[in-house]
Amino acid sequence: MNIETDSILKFLNYMKDGIIILDKEKNIEYVNEYAKKLLNIKNEQGKPFKEVINNDYLFSILSHNYDTENKEIIIKNEEIYINDAFYLMNYYFIDDKYYLIFTDITPFEVYKQAKKDFVSNVSHELKTPIAVLKGVIETIETEDDIENIHSFIKMAKKRVEQMNVLVDDLLIIAKLESKEEKITKEEINLYQMVESIFSDMKIIAEEKNVKLINNTQKQTKFYVDEKKFQILLKNLIENAIKYNRQNGEVELSSREDDKYSYLSVRDTGIGIPKESLPLIFERFYRVDKSRSRNIGGTGLGLSIVKHIAESHNGKIYVNSEIDKGSIFTVKIPKRKEEAVI
Numbered sequence: 001m002n003i004e005t006d007s008i009l010k011f012l013n014y015m016k017d018g019i020i021i022l023d024k025e026k027n028i029e030y031v032n033e034y035a036k037k038l039l040n041i042k043n044e045q046g047k048p049f050k051e052v053i054n055n056d057y058l059f060s061i062l063s064h065n066y067d068t069e070n071k072e073i074i075i076k077n078e079e080i081y082i083n084d085a086f087y088l089m090n091y092y093f094i095d096d097k098y099y100l101i102f103t104d105i106t107p108f109e110v111y112k113q114a115k116k117d118f119v120s121n122v123s124h125e126l127k128t129p130i131a132v133l134k135g136v137i138e139t140i141e142t143e144d145d146i147e148n149i150h151s152f153i154k155m156a157k158k159r160v161e162q163m164n165v166l167v168d169d170l171l172i173i174a175k176l177e178s179k180e181e182k183i184t185k186e187e188i189n190l191y192q193m194v195e196s197i198f199s200d201m202k203i204i205a206e207e208k209n210v211k212l213i214n215n216t217q218k219q220t221k222f223y224v225d226e227k228k229f230q231i232l233l234k235n236l237i238e239n240a241i242k243y244n245r246q247n248g249e250v251e252l253s254s255r256e257d258d259k260y261s262y263l264s265v266r267d268t269g270i271g272i273p274k275e276s277l278p279l280i281f282e283r284f285y286r287v288d289k290s291r292s293r294n295i296g297g298t299g300l301g302l303s304i305v306k307h308i309a310e311s312h313n314g315k316i317y318v319n320s321e322i323d324k325g326s327i328f329t330v331k332i333p334k335r336k337e338e339a340v341i
Ligand SMILES: Nc1ncnc2c1ncn2[C@@H]1O[C@H](COP(=O)(O)OP(=O)(O)OP(=O)(O)O)[C@@H](O)[C@H]1O
Pocket: 169, 235, 239, 240, 243, 244, 267, 269, 270, 271, 272, 280, 285, 286, 287, 288, 292, 296, 297, 298, 299, 300, 301, 302, 303, 326
């Protein structure tokens, strides 16, 4: 193999890792563009590292005289923190030169944290119904009064249903996130889809005397994955009813422009505080937990809605006013082919 050193060094400038090379006396021989930008390094060539490196952690590593006898790897995979980001650092001594390489692992750290939060949220959501069920079963064991037993069983059924909904939502999320799951777009009859969801929701709407209005336009074309769009719509309509007031209304409407079709779900409900608006699409987020405790749910619905809208190259928006109501609008590319937003 015969690749010129200059070519290699040029190539290293394109890397998304920081690279610093020092000679035996620890004078700077080379810093790639990424490291220069990150550590704000200029005119470094030939200077002792002490005049160039201003990051405390890297400075202390380079200052230390490690035993380099018969050893090429001095430090392996150590996590360090530079300018609010996590880096994985490796430090080598090869053929009388020191090589320091660091890779940004912030996205991985964020992912790891999200995974931890997710598991702890799921466990938390399951803990309450399980605790209630345990209590109910223990009570039934010693209870003789048949009427009391019936009311405890009713309580247990409600909690089982709650766990069932949670597991169903988790399965939807797992499916949406799995790579095998593809979006199959076809033209749907939105009006019909809304009618069918309205009829499924009739009972919960009647409990609150909420009027359901289908103003979607038959000529507005929606090219979407039918099954997934149904899940999206069901969640938005369910929220619009759940968070409505007595005798309120829910109105579905549609429109289109050159490139996109829009679907809006408007309600006359409790509204969403401004500070919560950016958070409602996060998994498990619920506005004011105490207020919504009596309204069943786990806070997964809107995260599923957002996921589905985005998997169609679409977007979801919300406008809301406290005590007046909210409008959720879904924007989907009109053409059957993929569209760039
Ligand atoms: N139409 C709405 N009006 C007022 N608040 C809403 C509306 N839709 C959602 N929210 C608020 O956003 C939160 C998150 O909604 P999301 O649908 O993700 O969860 P959920 O309805 O609480 O539970 P789930 O949908 O998982 O059963 C809700 O808890 C509620 O506080």
